[in-house]
Amino acid sequence: xxxxxxxxxxxxxxxxxxxxxxxxxxxxxxxxxxxxxxxxxxxxxxxxxxxxxxxxxxxxxxxxxxxxxxxxxxxxxxxxxxxxxxxxxxxxxxxxxxxxx
Numbered sequence: 001x002x003x004x005x006x007x008x009x010x011x012x013x014x015x016x017x018x019x020x021x022x023x024x025x026x027x028x029x030x031x032x033x034x035x036x037x038x039x040x041x042x043x044x045x046x047x048x049x050x051x052x053x054x055x056x057x058x059x060x061x062x063x064x065x066x067x068x069x070x071x072x073x074x075x076x077x078x079x080x081x082x083x084x085x086x087x088x089x090x091x092x093x094x095x096x097x098x099x100x101x
Contacts (some may be wrong), residue, residue, distance in 0.1 A: 023056055023075040023083070031086050032060050032070050059091070067091035 025045040033040040046067075048058035055073040062068070068090055074083035089095045 022077075022081045023050075023072070028056070028058050028070070028072065028086075029060060031072055031083065032058075032068065032088055035070075035086055035088050036062075036068060038062060060088075069095055071095055071097060 025048070026040075028045050028048065029043040030040040033043050036043075042063040043060045046059045046061050048056060050056045055071045056075065057069070057071050060068050060070060068088045070086040070088040072083050072086035075081060084098075087095050087097045
């Protein structure tokens, strides 16, 4: 029984830790650039937080001074590093997330 608890705890740590390593700031900027129609080099990730099961929330600042808030799902080991395109909105506006169903 203790082995099952340890295995479950280890699995949870691996899953949450791997999402951080596969979704680098450069990858988040690149994904947002594709949605916003700008060059990835013109975006800088300024904030980020990951929530298990709901995605990674982050903010980007464009070279022209505009700011956007984005959320991206996937990227973890259960998704084999694959992500859905991020949903982004200008700072101060709600993010309208697409739902798969």
